[in-house]
Amino acid sequence: MDVEALITEVRQVVSRLHGELVRYGLVAWTGGNVSGRVPGADLFVIKPSGVSYDDLAPGNMVVCGLDGKVVAGSPGSDRSPSSDTAAHAYVYRHMPEVGGIVHTHSPYAVAWASRGEEIPCVITAMADEFGGPIPVGPLAVIGDESIGRGIVQTLRGHRSRAVLMQNHGPFTIGVNATDAVKAAVMLEDVARTVHIARQGGKVLPIPRDLIDRLYERYQNVYGQIDEAQRMS
Numbered sequence: 001m002d003v004e005a006l007i008t009e010v011r012q013v014v015s016r017l018h019g020e021l022v023r024y025g026l027v028a029w030t031g032g033n034v035s036g037r038v039p040g041a042d043l044f045v046i047k048p049s050g051v052s053y054d055d056l057a058p059g060n061m062v063v064c065g066l067d068g069k070v071v072a073g074s075p076g077s078d079r080s081p082s083s084d085t086a087a088h089a090y091v092y093r094h095m096p097e098v099g100g101i102v103h104t105h106s107p108y109a110v111a112w113a114s115r116g117e118e119i120p121c122v123i124t125a126m127a128d129e130f131g132g133p134i135p136v137g138p139l140a141v142i143g144d145e146s147i148g149r150g151i152v153q154t155l156r157g158h159r160s161r162a163v164l165m166q167n168h169g170p171f172t173i174g175v176n177a178t179d180a181v182k183a184a185v186m187l188e189d190v191a192r193t194v195h196i197a198r199q200g201g202k203v204l205p206i207p208r209d210l211i212d213r214l215y216e217r218y219q220n221v222y223g224q225i226d227e228a229q230r231m232s
Contacts, residue, residue: 003038003040003041003043006038006039006040006041007038007041007043007045007063007074008058010036010037010038010039010044010045010177011045011058011059011061011063011075011076012058013036013176013177013178014034014035014036014045014046014047014061014177015056015057015058015061017034017036017177017178017181018032018033018034018047018053018056019053019056020181020185021034021053021102021104021181021184022053024106024184024185024188025106025188026104026105026106026184026185026188027053027104027105027106028105030049030050030051030052030053031104031105032102032103032104032105033046033047033082033084033088033102033103034046034047034100034101034102034177034180034181035047035082035085035088035100035101035102035177036099036100036176036177037092037098037099037100037176038063039099042065042066043063043064043065043066043071044063044064044066044088044089044092045061045062045063045064046061046062046064046081046082046084046085046088047061047062047081047082048060048061048062048076048079048080048081048082049079049080049081049082049083050080051079059075059076060076060079061075061076062074062076062077062079062080062081062082062085063075063076063077064081064085064089065089066089066092066093067089068085068086068088068089068090068145083142083143084103084142084147086143086144086145086147086148087103087144087145087146087147087148087151087171088101088148089145089148090145090147090148090149090151090152091148091151091152091173094148094152094156095152095155095156095173097175098173098174098175099174099175099176099177099179099180100173100174100175100176100177100178100179100180100181101171101172101173101174101177101180102171102172102173102174102177102180102181102183102184103169103170103171104169104170104172104184104188105169106169106170106184106187106188106191107188108188108191108192108195109134109162109164109169109170109187109188109191110168110169110170111191111195112134112136112164112191112195113136113164113165113166113167113168113169113170114167116136116166116167117136117164118133118134118135118136118164119133119134119164119190119191119194120133120194120203120205121133121205121206121211122194122197122203122204122205122206123190123193123194123197123206124206124214125186125189125190125193126190126194127206127210127211127214127215127218128214128215128217128218128219128222129161129183129186129190129218130159130160130161130162130183130186130187130190130215131159131160131211131212131215131219132158132159132160132211132215133160134160134162134163134164134187134190134191135154135155135158135160135163135164136154136163136164136165136166137150137151137153137154137163137164137165137166137171138150138153138154138165138166139165139166139167139168140165140168142168147165147168147171150163150165151163151165151171151173155173159215161173161174161179161180161183162183162184162187170184170187170188170191172184172187
């Protein structure tokens with residue numbers, strides 16, 4: 001598949017995934033964003049700034065280079081990209097394994113971020129998905145690379161695919177945009193569950209060795225075997 005076809009495909013996926021943020025109650029008004037890396041190219045696709053979720057479509061997704069600049073002449077290049085574009089670009093440059101990034105304003109995750117408090121790993125679903133606690137990233141300026149630097153500093157070498165940027169909110173990463181959106185959905189779910197649990201008393205931490213076993217199983221055994229694995 002050539003680059004133009006890949007861009008078209010990523011634009012369609014990223015546009016559709018913004019609907020999942022609304023569906024799961026992770027955003028308000030025009031806040032939040034999804035981006036997806038274009039495979040094999042130094043490009044990514046991201047939501048335009050300040051556009052209603054009802055008005056988002058593949059044709060107004062914005063294509064950017066890894067320097068965070070809009071690709072001139074590309075569809076959607078007449079739109080300003082998300083105010084988080086520089087942060088996304090920084091992550092893509094410094095974490096080549098990342099294929100998708102999501103930022104939401106999901107209320108429970110933002111509440112933890114407002115306290116600068118990591119979410120402890122006290123439920124097995126959290127061990128499965130994130131392999132431990134959800135870490136807190138530094139307070140950073142919106143609109144430049146500061147948030148991106150904080151994300152990379154916090155998540156590089158960490159099993160978690162989510163970070164709570166202090167006084168701001170959650171960012172999640174994934175091997176592609178769909179994977180990053182899944183992480184955002186699961187993050188809000190565990191943020192809410194652990195918050196509710198603490199209202200009833202002390203939460204019980206899961207032992208590290210059990211977290212490791214749960215994470216290994218979920219990441220490598222759980223689910224369906226794809227055709228390539230079946231034939232190997």
